[in-house]
Structure formats: structure tokens, C-alpha cells
Amino acid sequence: MRLKADLKRKWMVLGVGVICLAFTLTMSAQVQTSTTTTSEQPTVDNHVESGEVVAVSGNDLVVKMSDGSLRHVANVPESARVMVDGQELGIHDLKPGMKLQRTITTTTTPKTIKTVQSVTGKVWFVNPPNSVILTLADGKNQSFKIPKNQKFNVNGQMTDAWGLKKGMKISATKVVEVPVVEVSQTRSVTGEMPPPPPPPPADVPILVVEEEVVPVQVAQAPAELPHTGSPLPLIGLLGLMLMASSVGLRVAGKTR
Numbered sequence: 001m002r003l004k005a006d007l008k009r010k011w012m013v014l015g016v017g018v019i020c021l022a023f024t025l026t027m028s029a030q031v032q033t034s035t036t037t038t039s040e041q042p043t044v045d046n047h048v049e050s051g052e053v054v055a056v057s058g059n060d061l062v063v064k065m066s067d068g069s070l071r072h073v074a075n076v077p078e079s080a081r082v083m084v085d086g087q088e089l090g091i092h093d094l095k096p097g098m099k100l101q102r103t104i105t106t107t108t109t110p111k112t113i114k115t116v117q118s119v120t121g122k123v124w125f126v127n128p129p130n131s132v133i134l135t136l137a138d139g140k141n142q143s144f145k146i147p148k149n150q151k152f153n154v155n156g157q158m159t160d161a162w163g164l165k166k167g168m169k170i171s172a173t174k175v176v177e178v179p180v181v182e183v184s185q186t187r188s189v190t191g192e193m194p195p196p197p198p199p200p201p202a203d204v205p206i207l208v209v210e211e212e213v214v215p216v217q218v219a220q221a222p223a224e225l226p227h228t229g230s231p232l233p234l235i236g237l238l239g240l241m242l243m244a245s246s247v248g249l250r251v252a253g254k255t256r
Contacts, residue, residue, distance in 0.1 A: 097194030128161035
């Protein structure tokens with residue numbers, strides 16, 4: 001029994017909440033709201049950065065910037081594209097030596113959001129200068145907080161909260177203008193292929209040093225004695241040697 005009573009009480013609370021919500025929505029529907037946005041002349045700023053690919057490892061990129069500093073770009077997404085010679089290249093297509101240029105375009109647009117709220121009803125109760133309760137067209141009463149310096153139109157005459165009386169039919173309009181700045185950025189990256197390697201050097205002719213051979217004259221012994229020579233002195237010398245030997249042998253024999 002107690003469980004049934006608790007369930008019944010919960011359903012009643014829920015039902016009251018739904019009724020209150022519907023009542024609030026009905027009252028809110030009596031307030032007409034319109035919002036307009038006006039834009040001013042936007043300003044565009046282009047920032048250009050350039051560098052040269054130093055290394056590519058997986059999805060990590062190292063670029064040497066134009067000022068000489070090294071920039072490490074980690075986890076480059078697979079969807080990132082570089083336009084090179086009319087082709088879209090991904091991170092894995094980049095090679096050391098490629099020139100990259102990134103252009104960041106920032107567009108700043110000043111805007112004004114204007115919100116107009118209007119309501120028409122009959123004064124049921126007023127507490128100047130803070131609030132007023134109006135009876136709206138559907139017969140429901142709704143309380144409104146009166147903004148500072150708010151004016152009300154009563155039969156074509158403008159008055160403030162102190163001029164309101166019960167039973168007056170009034171209309172009020174609240175205008176709120178909020179300035180905002182909308183900033184958007186677009187980024188584009190272009191590149192250039194590294195320059196081709198220099199061509200091999202042309203064939204250089206080899207200088208051949210020719211040595212001049214100077215002939216050397218070598219004296220050669222004559223094959224034959226000149227006709228002026230004679231073998232007689234040699235024969236005489238041999239005879240003398242034989243005679244000396246004979247004499248020597250004789251002296252040696254006598255001595256023994």
C-alpha cells in the first residue's frame with residue numbers, strides 16, 4: 001500500500017511539473033523575438049612562412065625555416081596535403097630538399113547581433129521601477145523584469161514604469177545589440193621539388209707529356225785491329241820471357 005502511495009505521489013508531482021512547463025511555454029510564446037545580424041567590411045591578413053624539408057620520419061617532419069631555425073612538426077595528419085607542381089602530396093611523399101611554403105589567411109569580420117523582443121498586454125500589477133505583471137492575449141499573467149530606462153507605449157504615448165497603472169494596455173520593445181568579431185583562418189601549403197643533381201663533369205682531355213729521347217753515343221771496340229798494327233812486338237816479348245825462364249831454371253839446378 002505504501003509503495004502504491006509513493007508511486008501515486010510521484011506521478012502527481014510529475015504531472016504538476018508538466019503542467020507548469022506547458023504554462024511557461026505558453027507565456028513565453030506571447031513574447032515576440034527577432035534576431036538580425038549585420039556584418040561590416042572584413043579585413044584579410046596573409047602570413048607566409050617558407051622553409052626546406054630536412055628530414056621525414058613517419059608522420060614527423062623537420063623543416064629548416066627561412067630564418068635558419070629548425071621546426072619540428074609532430075604527428076602530421078594523413079589528410080594533410082601539399083600542392084607540388086599541380087599534384088597533391090601527403091606527408092610520406094615529402095623528401096629532403098623540397099621547398100615548402102605555408103600561407104595563413106586570417107579573415108576578421110566585425111558583426112552586430114541585434115535582438116528585438118516585443119510584448120503587448122494589459123497591466124495587472126506594477127512594481128516600479130523593477131517589474132510589471134501583464135495579462136497577455138491568451139488571458140494568462142506573466143511577470144516581466146523592467147530594464148533600466150525602459151519605455152512603454154500607452155495609446156501612442158511613451159512613458160516609464162512610474163506612469164503605468166492597472167488596466168492600461170501597453171506594448172514594450174526591448175532592443176539589445178551585441179558587437180561580436182568573427183575570425184576565420186584558412187591554410188594552404190605549396191612546395192617545390194628539390195633541384196636536380198648537377199650533371200656529371202664533361203670529359204676533360206688528358207694531357208700527355210711527350211719526353212724527348214736524346215740519343216746517347218756509346219763507344220764500341222773495333223772488331224778488327226787497324227791495319228797499322230803488327231804482332232811482331234808481342235812475339236818478341238814472348239821469346240824474351242821464355243829465355244828468362246830457361247836461365248832461371250839452369251841457375252836453380254846448379255844451386256842444388
